[in-house]
Amino acid sequence: xxxxxxxxxxxxxxxxxxxxxxxxxxxxxxxxxxxxxxxxxxxxxxxxxxxxxxxxxxxxxxxxxxxxxxxxxxxxxxxxxxxxxxxxxxxxxxxxxxxxxxxxxxxxxxxxxxxxxxxxxxxxxxxxxxxxxxxxxxxxxxxxxxxxxxxxxxxxxxxxxxxxxxxxxxxxxxxxxxxxxxxxxxxxxxxxxxxxxxxxxxxxxxxxxxxxxxxxxxxxxxxxxxxxxxxxxxxxxxxxxxxxxxxxxxxxxxxxxxxxxxxxxxxxxxxxxxxxxxxxxxxxxxxxxxxxxxxxxxxxxxxxxxxxxxxxxxxxxxxxxxxxxxxxxxxxxxxxxxxxxxxxxxxxxxxxxxxxxxxxxxxxxxxxxxxxxxxxxxxxxxxxxxxxxxxxxxxxxxxxxxxxxxxxxxxxxxxxxxxxxxxxxxxxxxxxxxxxxxx
Numbered sequence: 154x155x156x157x158x159x160x161x162x163x164x165x166x167x168x169x170x171x172x173x174x175x176x177x178x179x180x181x182x183x184x185x186x187x188x189x190x191x192x193x194x195x196x197x198x199x200x201x202x203x204x205x206x207x208x209x210x211x212x213x214x215x216x217x218x219x220x221x222x223x224x225x226x227x228x229x230x231x232x233x234x235x236x237x238x239x240x241x242x243x244x245x246x247x248x249x250x251x252x253x254x255x256x257x258x259x260x261x262x263x264x265x266x267x268x269x270x271x272x273x274x275x276x277x278x279x280x281x282x283x284x285x286x287x288x289x290x291x292x293x294x295x296x297x298x299x300x301x302x303x304x305x306x307x308x309x310x311x312x313x314x315x316x317x318x319x320x321x322x323x324x325x326x327x328x329x330x331x332x333x334x335x336x337x338x339x340x341x342x343x344x345x346x347x348x349x350x351x352x353x354x355x356x357x358x359x360x361x362x363x364x365x366x367x368x369x370x371x372x373x374x375x376x377x378x379x380x381x382x383x384x385x386x387x388x389x390x391x392x393x394x395x396x397x398x399x400x401x402x403x404x405x406x407x408x409x410x411x412x413x414x415x416x417x418x419x420x421x422x423x424x425x426x427x428x429x430x431x432x433x434x435x436x437x438x439x440x441x442x443x444x445x446x447x448x449x450x451x452x453x454x455x456x457x458x459x460x461x462x463x464x465x466x467x468x469x470x471x472x473x474x475x476x477x478x479x480x481x482x483x484x485x486x487x488x489x490x491x492x493x494x495x496x497x498x499x500x501x502x503x504x505x506x507x508x509x510x511x512x513x514x515x516x517x518x519x520x521x522x523x524x525x526x527x528x529x530x531x532x533x534x535x536x537x538x539x540x541x542x543x544x545x546x547x548x549x550x551x552x553x554x555x556x557x558x559x560x561x562x563x564x565x566x567x568x569x570x571x572x573x574x575x576x577x578x579x580x581x582x583x584x585x586x587x588x589x590x591x592x
Contacts, residue, residue: 167206170199250278258531328517337365368523368568375402381557408506426577450514450578457575467513512580519576525566
């Protein structure tokens with residue numbers, strides 16, 4: 154048998170053994186009983202197969218590397234008519250390790266030993282197995298005693314890197330002012346004043362006015378429910394589905410809360426940036442009227458001494474297309490830089506969470522933000538109210554165990570606050586953008 158065939162056989166035997174262990178465990182838990190004598194014997198046998206393969210496989214892989222190092226490459230140019238073939242290593246999508254971590258926990262029903270065996274099948278993301286090995290049986294994924302390890306933090310950070318570009322917050326957060334949770338931060342509420350004086354006259358004394366603000370932790374959470382049949386099939390397509398679900402749910406919730414006009418709810422959610430903002434009516438659909446509304450928004454910021462460097466304009470993607478299509482009577486583009494992502498030097502942030510016909514102007518450095526990252530957990534035994542707006546307390550409840558379902562939960566702890574009231578402006582009634590996009 155060729156060396157490559159031996160390696161493939163090892164992978165196949167290992168995967169078959171892991172699947173068999175999972176099936177035995179699932180059957181026993183479904184019947185709410187311990188292993189029978191025969192099941193225990195089979196479980197130990199399959200576990201032994203995994204251990205044997207784990208001893209054999211490294212040696213085979215090492216031999217394969219040695220053979221590859223000794224091989225003399227043959228130039229395609231020396232073989233008349235030979236095609237030139239380029240080989241590239243499989244690229245693992247961003248945050249795949251984090252997604253596999255959640256799936257391993259889900260497939261193993263929270264059993265860390267079985268989750269480790271599941272994770273071993275993913276040789277291209279060894280960090281998943283490292284995290285699970287570092288865990289203790291009594292731990293949970295939200296327990297900082299083990300889940301806060303460097304490897305886990307790296308995986309959750311990779312999920313954040315995937316999440317951030319999908320959100321308005323993610324596109325402007327680097328420009329915001331980061332602050333820690335539950336820490337008082339001074340905020341200037343009024344500036345000093347100066348006056349003219351004559352020769353020999355006393356100079357006036359003024360003062361700055363400050364208050365203190367503190368950002369408390371608030372959570373954005375999502376629970377995604379899958380069938381047992383889906384989670385048992387650990388393939389890239391299932392991982393992609395899980396990852397896309399989690400990212401989309403978090404992105405939608407964060408974007409909606411960031412730009413709405415809702416007031417803050419203590420300990421639950423921050424106030425939307427549009428809270429307390431009086432919208433500016435564009436007054437029409439011409440370029441001149443749009444420009445006048447933008448000038449009014451920027452003038453309100455300058456009135457509070459807010460630097461307009463780093464200001465961004467938020468808009469619906471349809472409106473961004475329409476804005477870039479507006480032309481003068483001579484056929485020239487009115488806003489030629491929109492396609493490059495700027496408007497009068499201000500960066501454009503696109504999001505479907507923004508209503509069509511609405512522009513939002515934001516001075517991101519004037520936004521305080523506290524962000525503690527992402528937490529993940531899974532369960533098959535919980536009872537849930539399968540509703541996007543659950544009652545409190547939730548009812549009616551559905552047993553995941555009874556209906557062969559599994560749930561993955563992701564939470565992001567985050568809060569934000571405006572440093573100055575004028576740092577966020579809303580322009581409404583820009584109907585020309587949507588109309589232009591449909592031409």
